[in-house]
Amino acid sequence: MAGPVQHAQMRASNLALVLRAIADAGTITRVQTATATGLTKSSISGLVTDLVTAGLVEETEAVPGRAGDRGRPSAMIALHRGGAAGLGLELNVDYLAALMVDLGGTVRYRHVVTRDNRGRPPVEVLEELGRLAQEAVTAAAEQGLTLAGACVAVPGAADGTTISRAPNLGWADVPVELPLPRTAYGLAIENEANLAALGELWFGAQVPRDFVHVSGEIGIGAGIVVDGELFRGAHARAGELGHVVVDPAGPPCSCGGRGCLERLAGLDAILAAAGVDSRGELERRCAAGEPTALGAVADAGRLVGVALSSATNLLDPDAVVLGGVFAALAPWLAPAVADSLAAHAVGPELLVSSLGADAAVRGAAGSVIRRVIDDPATFLSAQG
Amino acid sequence: MAGPVQHAQMRASNLALVLRAIADAGTITRVQTATATGLTKSSISGLVTDLVTAGLVEETEAVPGRAGDRGRPSAMIALHRGGAAGLGLELNVDYLAALMVDLGGTVRYRHVVTRDNRGRPPVEVLEELGRLAQEAVTAAAEQGLTLAGACVAVPGAADGTTISRAPNLGWADVPVELPLPRTAYGLAIENEANLAALGELWFGAQVPRDFVHVSGEIGIGAGIVVDGELFRGAHARAGELGHVVVDPAGPPCSCGGRGCLERLAGLDAILAAAGVDSRGELERRCAAGEPTALGAVADAGRLVGVALSSATNLLDPDAVVLGGVFAALAPWLAPAVADSLAAHAVGPELLVSSLGADAAVRGAAGSVIRRVIDDPATFLSAQG
DSSP states (O other), X not given: OHHHHHHHHHHHHHHHHHHHHHHHHSEEEHHHHHHHHOOOHHHHHHHHHHHHHTTSEEEEEEEOOOTTTTTOOEEEEEEOTTSEEEEEEEEOSSEEEEEEEETTOOEEEEEEEEOOOTTSXXXXXXXXXXXXXXXXXXXHHHTTOEEEEEEEEESSEEETTEEEEETTTTEEEEEOOOOOOOOSSOEEEEEHHHHHHHHHHHHSSSOOSSEEEEEESSSEEEEEEETTEEEOOTTSOOOOGGGSBSOTTSOBOTTSOBSBHHHHXXXXXXXXXXXXXXXXXXXXXXXXXXXXXXXHHHHHHHHXXXXXXXXXXHHOOSEEEEEEXXXXXXXXXXXXXXXXXXXXXXXXXXXXXXXXXXXXXXXXXXXXXXXHHHOHHHHHHHTO | OHHHHHHHHHHHHHHHHHHHHHHXXXXXXXXHHHHHHOOOHHHHXXXXXXXXXXXXXXXXXXXXXXXXXXXXXXXXXXXXXTSEEEEEEEEOSSEEEEEEEETTOOEEEEEEEEOOOTTSOHHHHHHHHHHHHHHHHHHHHHTTOEEEEEEEEESSEEETTEEEEETTTTEEEEEOXXXXXXXXXXXXXXXXXXXXXXXXXXXXXXXXXXXXXXXXXXXEEEEEEETTEEEXXXXXXXXXXXXXXXXXXXXXXXXXXXXXXXXXXSHHHHHHXXXXXXXXXXXHHXXXXXXXXXXXHHHHHHHHHHHHHHHHHHHOOSEEEEEEHHHHTHHHHHHHHHHHHHHTTOOOEEEEOSSGGGHHHHHHHHHHHHHHHHOHHHHHHHTO
């Protein structure tokens, strides 16, 4: 059995090599693909044909041949943006979201439902998320897209397809089952702060390859990107910026500790300090220059700056990126964060996310696309 | 020129492959080396002969041949512990050190001079370090060891062989030149907290592959090891645990910030709080159960625990290791650190360094040995 197995592995690895070369180049000829991958032109031909048949690659246009091509026009090949799609879902404390991107990273579908999910039975929240997923599946079919897989962003940690803990929802060990059709890569669950950092890396405005992305929501999490890759830690729990201690004598936190950043500067803490009920109202009051609201946001910003000073001293990133609700509040929050970073003598670049609260669900959808590019053989097998 | 260059590169890479296989195995036959590396037996033969000639490898004993070896005894090969040596030097705030290890990691020479170097002209301190280095060179010659290179641990950052900043010494942009003989790998300068973590990884008692090693001295630094490799950050400044903020309203620190851990829990802060002048006196009073000394150490331990809670939430290590002076103070310091970690609800394993204040200079010497194992071709070239 060694022969066929090795052949299948080599074909899988070569398919990935070719698809990566096409994705990196944008458009490319078969001859250029051979040069980029080191594979022979005849190998390339068969592999490209397989990728075209699977709908991952398309031959776009013929250009006049150059010297050495004997005058025959060369077909240009590119990713097929009408082929595969990745479905990102997000289950967060105060909203649910579904978002679909194609192989080129373009958003093909987006639906966000704002609703406080605390206190709701998990089964009810998951049913609603399931309906969002089904609507996205219908939209994919209508656009002729083949769903490659789905990834759910959650405000906590996952073990396989179980949410092992989501403290701000009060959930533990909740299995996630969604009414999705069979897909090549199936269903994955991942921490939302990690996915938001990947969303920023893949789809955001220019960010460096070493940064800390802050997801400011009811909870506060961070995704740490080191040299273009997610830093996960020994137990996939790295980046818990919300539990960096900013006041050792501060109030108790849901984590069991005290003086944690998210207890003092998460969205609920800001709303309480501002004396308002909703994020929309907070933004309106800040825009109107209402001192209590502005003071509440600035106080939170100073504490975020303290935690980011500690994070910068430990992690030494090129930039810190304010994301989630903090991106929407940036006009009033970012100056306080910057002052606080300066007072603690650290100087990473301070950026504001261009994706805001969409970063995690974009990262979730993008993680499916990343799997297609890294492992197209599995997509081809699933096509039958 | 492509041919010879490629040949030299392949030989260099194969020499490293063979030496790594020998180092990993302890003792090994040529046939086993061929199996481990995938090289032919005739290639192995030439490479091993070169390594023996250079003094890096020795043929230890012949064992009776097994079936397939046609009855000829197989020579066992192993690292030559009387061959190359690495010189570690340390220039710290209150001591200077020199330590030499051989290829097997055994300490062959050690000399530590305790003296406060603050306020001394850099040229005078470097002259004294130069004398320590020369004494070590003499000791190497007396033991028949070939010095492969030297590495200096410094309490700050280096740029090439210049100490770019060492805030606790008040030094900036001090070039380091030492009266050392010409060696294969020359002179390197590296942050002491990083080298201490590597020392612990290579020579310490059992530590996991993901840990944060705390170097508690006048300053407090940390070395972060992720999956067995040093985590350096985007500008080689990661691990500044001493500047994690433990009291945002705290006293100003030499870094320009305020409320930094080392300002409140570094050795000077502990001595001041205990009302004593020296570390020896502090340890004596703690051992005698003197309440002021015990209180000062416990207060520092609680703050170290706060900073390590933040670090654990961000980095998610398997263990945190108390090193440097903190290892010596561990009987009185570690319980407070553990209480503080528990109060902030994080649970990495808390370990005490088995190397203590020697960790950085051991790591410095070990880093030279690591270079010999990774790149023996440079050692062979230097032999002429």
